[in-house]
Amino acid sequence: MSQESQHGKWSVSSSDDDDEQLSSAQPSKPADSTSHHLASVSSTSRHLADSTTTHNLPPTPTTVVKTESNLSPVRTAPSTLVIGSEARQMTHTSQLRDLRPVKYESSPSLAGKRKKEADDSGWALSDSGDDDGDDDNGRNGKERSSDLPSDPHRSSPVPRAKKPKVESKQERPPSPHGRVDYVDEPEDFFERSVPCSNDTYRFYLNKVTGLDKKYNTGALHIKDILSPLFGTLKESVQFNYCFDIAWMVQQYPPEFRNKPVLIVHGDKREAKARLLQQAKPYSHISFCQAKLDIAFGTHHTKMMLLWYEEGFRVVITTSNLIRADWYQKSQGMWMSPLFPRLPEGSAPSDGESPTFFKRDLLEYLAAYRAPELTDWMQRIQEHDLSESRVYVIGSTPGRYVGKDMDRWGHLRLRKLLYENTRPIPNEETWPVIGQFSSIGSLGVDKTKWLTGEFLRTMSTLGKTSLRSDPPLHLLYPSVEDVRTSLEGYPAGGSLPYSIQTAQKQLWLHAYFHRWKAETTGRSHAMPHIKTYMRTSPDFTQLAWILITSSNLSKAAWGALEKNNTQIMVRSYELGVLFLPSAYNMQTFPIQRNPYPIRSSTNAFPVPFDLPPERYSEKDQPWMWNIPYTQAPDTHGNIWVPS
Template structure:
């Protein structure tokens, strides 16, 4: 479910936002997979050495293992210590390059002044900035405010996305950058373009490497292997062309982007475009919503045996009085596999409770970006079928109980973000070898609008909203069938022996005699997960909470 437009909230105390400090410079390191056959050597900083170091010396073969940093990077958190921000990326890191000549910014919520403030101060007035939004009603207050803000900058142009579905939103979060050195870059992330999301809330970013100009302009190869740069390019251009269905929104930009070489990109685009889309087997057709995820996972190699998918979101829409859509459409697509003999994975859903919001860095103010409802009879039924799979964001809640499962086999792991409330959205499949089969970073929450409904006997996907994400798996990132992916905590780079602690504790850690490439995946939440205890409920932004948060504030909403 998309975040609803900002509504008036009443806090018992003031909750102002201060200007964030600039984060570490990091554009010099590409987090997309390295070029083929290029070795990657792990390096740790003093702040992350303790988290990354193995508990016992690794064999020489492991010390020489090819290590690949996480393709997803967390965003910096203003009020956390430096150690928790190791390898994190700030908005200034993404936009502060003085060589940027043009920026296309796709999002749901926009603060034009905030966006412009993160370009290089000497060149920001020269950057051609295009903002794509979904406020199609001319009288929409959000649209009127956006136009007023943009009018203060001569180099800012607004574009309204094509919105054919009444209840859909333009929820995609993406930056497309062009530079004076004839390179381009695609950045897909989870944060609204507002200060709140880039300050004290957990979000994440996927960056393409710098894309050079291609020898020949090409629309990509729709039938290229899934995970290849050629396929990614074809699907991204197909997504962008969908904006131009009724009018020219970004046609010149699409033509410009087609001139760049995506060879170094590794990953699969999983996006949603509003409308009714046939679910086809033609490899040249880009699929959308649940059909895109289902099709992609049919090509992703999996470990045999049991597995579990941990879904972590910041919003859950009204899904219905039964779990039919959740199980038969969303969970079924996330269960898709190239190994049909594998049992269906178990599922967990991470969503914060009021207690976790109260104790977050911004207290109740964080809750304005996190949404679900449990007021109506139908929503109460939804809560009952979700309760068995609900898990806490922070695993230090007094009422929580150990959730068990494959993710818990990794033992105690501290991501360092339990007080930074989640706006990030991740879908991760853990296997019985304490490794990760695949991971998705996306703007899509748990909602029919985002993933679509199965219509016309499941021969069509009916999607309402714009969403975008990137699916990755170890083989495609390392260009090696022997590659493994492991979760990393407090650092982007995995230790050479995979998960030494889990191994020494007999919890199914990665085999120490495995010498194939090792890919890290930055996990934003702590392990082991905790299930909701009896009587616990998810945070509801439209409810009233009289118990003060850690800053002494209470929460009530009105005008909703």
């Protein structure tokens, strides 16, 4: 079928047409998904016969890890890149002609997956943005399978009984475009002294391989974070969604490489077994499995707890623990000060910050109900976190009523904005800007969730009855943004917005704006960072800004049920909220040109250009499961889901 819209014509095979016609069976085990291998084929291979693309391929290791951004198995030959399988290839015959994607059974690490049960021949991914089973306002407290999200990996409604229900992950290479395409970082890429940084907010971008050096000034790589520059590490905890354990271990400096590490994850069954298998060579690694009791929920939080001889530190970031996320993507992080140890005999309430960071971090950790975190909670109690000036915004799975409704998700943000901000003159003209890397199913029109409850939260300013309806700008990469990026089309594997979901919410695309980050040098480093903020009409001031793991989805932010008397949250998420009142300011000035980095400034380094640039009539939002064959990307490749 094809669909015309303001952003062009989309094509999808007939097997995808019936995505709405799901069975009404209980959704506790999602419908099986068929394999959708993303095939990206070099334009230089058009003249090559099958024999040239299937022989003399380099050997590949068998390490299995997962990624939040899925591509299909890849191997590379000297003159071609071939990704994907021959499955459903005939659908695209008229487009591909002599392009012959070849299926490979395995390739090195970065396997993708969704916290779903799937056909053993397929794979799927969950980012917090694409798993939203609507709940029909929470009737009977049960999700209805007819409201399950459009799944980018589900081509047709397959009866559950006809396929085995096992979690499955296909492997993919550590480089988005093949093993040989990773470029080693230059000698001066990593810090040798404490970097010049914005000490006011302690907000940092990640280093991006391939950028001019000045655009990495003041940015951090994971190796920098874990280096002795910031403390003598004793133990650490890594909360995340995706792990390449062998790669992660190598990011620790040699002197800390055998220090105990606790991994907090959400994997179950076979996915968990594979994760444990990865860690077998590393006796210093232990695990804590997050409880996920609601369908389509994920453990999406990305946080490091670092315990040093000198004190304690918290790092909240947007990056998975895989090389691709620290290579050529735009990411953000907040790094706490080094928190000193409290004197012996201090009360549990000592060392609290004006933002109650300590209390709220402990409450978030307690929500895991995990004995593995008990010692870490005690360590936090024993340290002085009073220098924190950010607020914790977390999500944890559950249905919450009464006074618990504003503990998590967007209602938590609403409460903090209500209590800690002030009304602004003409606030209805102050736009809300959301920026994210994945989008969930938001309903048949904007009032169902986006403007009905989410925008109300985002527009809250102080204790006022005025609830303005401000402009809403949503930043999400266009096809052209992805095509011309440093990674090319494979960068779209980290932007899992499916055509099935998009077709159900064409109204949403009227809010879309391009990803532009020229002043930070990052327009071509596709975003995996997630930010939400309220700005002045001239885009020079911030009323507040949030850095978080939460994408634009009900799974991440929560959705009201039962006539707004209950909120249901599916996933674990975590972010930090910056409010001017915590810095003795009325608003934050926006730093338009962050380079060169200055160590002390009151201006906030917004990670993209303002004002946002609205999509033109020719722009299309990136959708990862339709073909893009009209123009090659920066590596000469086209994108063919098959």
